[in-house]
Amino acid sequence: MTTQRAIYVWPTILAAAVCVGTSNATTFSTTPQEAKQEVSRAIEARSQRYSEIAQQIWELAEVGYQEEHSSQLLQWELEESGFSVQTGVADIPTAFVASYGSGSPVVGILAEFDALPGLSQAAVPERQALESDAGHACGHHLFGTASTGAAIAVKDWLASTGTSGTIRVYGTPAEEGGAGKVYIARAGLFDDVDVALHWHPADRNDASPGNSLANKSAKFRFHGIATHAAAAPERGRSALDGVEAMNHMVNLMREHVPQEARIHYVITHGGRAPNVVPDFAEAYYYIRHPDVATAKRLFERVAQAAEGAALGTGTRLEYEIIHGIYNLLPNETLGRLMDTNLRRLGGVTYDHAENEFARMIRPTLGDTEIALGSEAEIQPFAIKSGGGSTDVGDISWLVPTAGLDTATWVPGTSAHSWQAVAAGGTSIGTKGMLLAAETLAWTAVDLFLDPTHVVMARQELEQRRGADFVYEALIGDRAPPLDYRK
Numbered sequence: 001m002t003t004q005r006a007i008y009v010w011p012t013i014l015a016a017a018v019c020v021g022t023s024n025a026t027t028f029s030t031t032p033q034e035a036k037q038e039v040s041r042a043i044e045a046r047s048q049r050y051s052e053i054a055q056q057i058w059e060l061a062e063v064g065y066q067e068e069h070s071s072q073l074l075q076w077e078l079e080e081s082g083f084s085v086q087t088g089v090a091d092i093p094t095a096f097v098a099s100y101g102s103g104s105p106v107v108g109i110l111a112e113f114d115a116l117p118g119l120s121q122a123a124v125p126e127r128q129a130l131e132s133d134a135g136h137a138c139g140h141h142l143f144g145t146a147s148t149g150a151a152i153a154v155k156d157w158l159a160s161t162g163t164s165g166t167i168r169v170y171g172t173p174a175e176e177g178g179a180g181k182v183y184i185a186r187a188g189l190f191d192d193v194d195v196a197l198h199w200h201p202a203d204r205n206d207a208s209p210g211n212s213l214a215n216k217s218a219k220f221r222f223h224g225i226a227t228h229a230a231a232a233p234e235r236g237r238s239a240l241d242g243v244e245a246m247n248h249m250v251n252l253m254r255e256h257v258p259q260e261a262r263i264h265y266v267i268t269h270g271g272r273a274p275n276v277v278p279d280f281a282e283a284y285y286y287i288r289h290p291d292v293a294t295a296k297r298l299f300e301r302v303a304q305a306a307e308g309a310a311l312g313t314g315t316r317l318e319y320e321i322i323h324g325i326y327n328l329l330p331n332e333t334l335g336r337l338m339d340t341n342l343r344r345l346g347g348v349t350y351d352h353a354e355n356e357f358a359r360m361i362r363p364t365l366g367d368t369e370i371a372l373g374s375e376a377e378i379q380p381f382a383i384k385s386g387g388g389s390t391d392v393g394d395i396s397w398l399v400p401t402a403g404l405d406t407a408t409w410v411p412g413t414s415a416h417s418w419q420a421v422a423a424g425g426t427s428i429g430t431k432g433m434l435l436a437a438e439t440l441a442w443t444a445v446d447l448f449l450d451p452t453h454v455v456m457a458r459q460e461l462e463q464r465r466g467a468d469f470v471y472e473a474l475i476g477d478r479a480p481p482l483d484y485r486k
Contacts (some may be wrong), residue, residue, distance in 0.1 A: 007308055013233050021439075032449055035161075038439040039153040041059040043434060050149045050437070051430045053077060057141035058425050061115040061134040064483040067094045070141070071111040077351035078169060081152045082159070092185030095180060096171035097189060100155040105131050105454050106166040107444050108190065108399070109151050110198040110392065112175045117485060121418040123425030125361035135421040138176065139201025139408050140425060142433040146199060150440035157445065165448045168193070172391070174484075177217070179323035181391035183480045185398060193399045194454050195334065195447055198392055199436040201424060202405035204370055205347045206379035207439070209330030209340035209356045209402065209409030213262060213288040214295035214322040215389035220246060220306045223316040226279035237314040240270050243281040245309035250285075250302055258275050258431055261298055262288040262387075284322070288389055288476035292326045296474065322481055324474020325395035329464055330383050333457045334402030335445075339381045341442040347376040348431045349423045350408045357426060358410040361419055368412030375432075376408035388415075394473065397465055408432030 043050075057070045071094040075085050083098040122128040123455030136142075151169045158165060170189070174180040190196070227235040243378060257263070265285045271278030287302055289295040299345035302318065310317035350358060358372055395401055409432075411421040423429055447453050 005111045006037065019281070032050060033173040035117040035157060035443045035445050035449070039157055039445060040438050042153040042156055043149050043437050043441060046149060046152070047434055050145050050433070053148075054141050054433060055425070057113055057144065058136050059332050061120070061132055061136055062113075063084060063117050063178055064133050064178035064180070065092065065094060065112040065480065065482045066485060067113050067173050070144070071096060071173065074113065074144050074169075074171060075110060075150055078152070082155060083151075083169070087266055088119040089189060090172055090183040090480065092183060092482070094171070095172040095184060098151070098169040098171070099166060101158050101164070101166040103164045103166060105447055105451060106168065106195040107447050108168045108170055108193045108196045109440055109444070110181070110395070111144040111147035111169050111171050112140040112198060112394050113171070114140055114176055114178070115175050116176055116416060118406065119416070119418060119421055121421035123422050125357050125422060126364070127418055134416070136421045136424050137416045137418070137420045139420060139424045139429065140175065142408050142436075143199065144171070144203050146433045147440065148436040149434075150444065153441045154444045158448070163448055167444065175391055177323060178484055179391045179475060180480070182325055182394045182473050182475055185471075186475070190395060190398050195457060196399045196401040197396050197443060198401070198403040200403065200405050201408035201420070201429070201432060203407060203411050204226070204374060204379050205342060205377065205404075205406050205435070207335060207342045207404040208379065208382050209332055209335035210328060210384045210386050211290060211320065211330060212328040212386045212393055213286045213290055213389045214296055214325060214327040214454050215286055216290040216299040217284070217286045217322045218299070218303070218319045219268065219282055219284050219322055220317065220319045221280070222281045222310060222313075223318070224277065224281075224313070227277045229275045230278050233277065238277050239281035239315050240278045241313040242309050242315040242317065243267055243270065243283045245313055246283060246306045249305040249309060253305065255466060257298060258289065258480045260290050261294070262286070262447045263298070263302070278452065281335050290327055290385070292474070321475055321478055322484055323391075324395050325389055325391045327389065327476070328386070328393045329367060329396040329401070329461070331396070331400050331402055331457055331460055332383065333453065333460050334400055335444055336381065337453055338402045338404050338439060338443045341446070342404055342439045343378050345435060345438055345442070347378060348435060349376055350351070350428070354428050357423070361410050361422065362412065364419060365410070365414075370411045372411055374411045398471060399462065399463045399468070400454070402443070404436065406432040406436040406439070412422060
């Protein structure tokens with residue numbers, strides 16, 4: 001361990017490293033169910049350590065492409081456990097690939113760790129912001145830690161049994177609007193992967209395969225001519241007029257788009273003083289649809305509206321693609337395998353303090369369809385549609401991919417809320433995290449011991465995406481937007 005890396009490792013983590021070391025002396029079985037019990041015991045033995053790592057990342061709350069300390073914590077843990085870690089992949093300083101083993105199958109586990117701006121919150125059941133601006137309102141502190149824990153348990157099992165295959169952890173920054181996985185995919189780092197596994201914090205336990213929305217975003221920047229708004233308005237050309245004209249035309253367009261489409265925007269810059277005609281204004285747009293080709297066409301229409309707005313207001317337009325992601329391609333073969341493992345493991349059980357926390361925060365959640373107590377249940381298996389977007393979508397078109405949700409939040413909690421930040425900073429979040437780690441590890445064991453799962457999953461992928469599919473990233477050839485949160 002270098003001196004530089006030690007700077008970013010907290011004392012609690014260092015102390016755990018001294019106790020655990022870099023190897024696991026447990027002898028693992030190659031019998032599937034016995035192997036699963038062994039990887040579960042390995043995860044449980046390190047549960048306190050993983051809880052501490054997740055808590056550190058929760059406190060750091062680093063936003064997209066700025067997750068320096070959070071990424072290094074996970075990298076250090078993997079290195080200490082015997083993984084070979086390649087850092088700064090795909091021209092992203094906080095991205096990494098950690099590998100152990102050789103040969104096929106190659107099983108990749110995705111790990112996220114970015115926070116969201118503007119959602120600072122203490123781990124208490126009432127609104128209480130902290131001094132920091134950001135918060136883990138999507139639970140990525142749990143996401144990255146569980147994926148790391150699952151991979152380490154599987155690595156130890158591979159090493160002890162001599163089972164062939166490769167386990168990898170992909171450290172994927174900036175899921176929240178930065179499309180970190182897309183740049184990693186574009187760089188070819190998933191080309192030799194047989195199966196990709198992931199999970200996500202949620203208010204329920206569910207391994208159903210799902211769809212999502214393809215999403216292309218851009219910042220539209222209008223440049224005008226500044227002048228005194230009262231003394232010489234005729235000399236000015238308002239960049240804000242360009243933004244407002246664009247927004248008006250896009251809002252008129254909403255009547256004439258497919259009903260599944262979603263278009264959102266914010267004005268990120270509109271001028272600084274009313275008595276100065278703004279010479280610069282900017283709007284930030286998301287354009288979404290369940291079909292990637294339709295999302296691309298809708299984006300082109302929005303861009304044309306922006307060009308018309310610039311022409312009509314006498315301003316100059318430029319726009320920058322910020323991110324573009326595919327919709328999720330479900331894989332029922334892998335989904336059923338993961339669902340079986342989740343059901344055998346069961347849900348989450350609250351203790352008295354956790355029940356009290358849930359009871360107190362529940363009135364702040366508003367109307368909800370899911371009841372307290374459902375954290376102990378597994379939701380019915382079905383292919384489900386989602387209203388959000390994720391950069392896992394691109395991976396799912398390249399590699400057979402499966403994911404699950406676990407109850408890291410009080411039932412009824414929405415992602416991107418202060419309530420999600422609060423629960424994610426407590427033992428409620430930790431319990432769901434450890435359930436996810438075990439489910440991922442069990443599923444990986446199945447893939448290593450029975451290659452027919454891999455073959456069938458690949459066949460399903462090729463059938464769903466079509467024989468003529470050629471991957472083309474929606475981001476084009478742009479470099480990662482490392483400053484998009486600054």
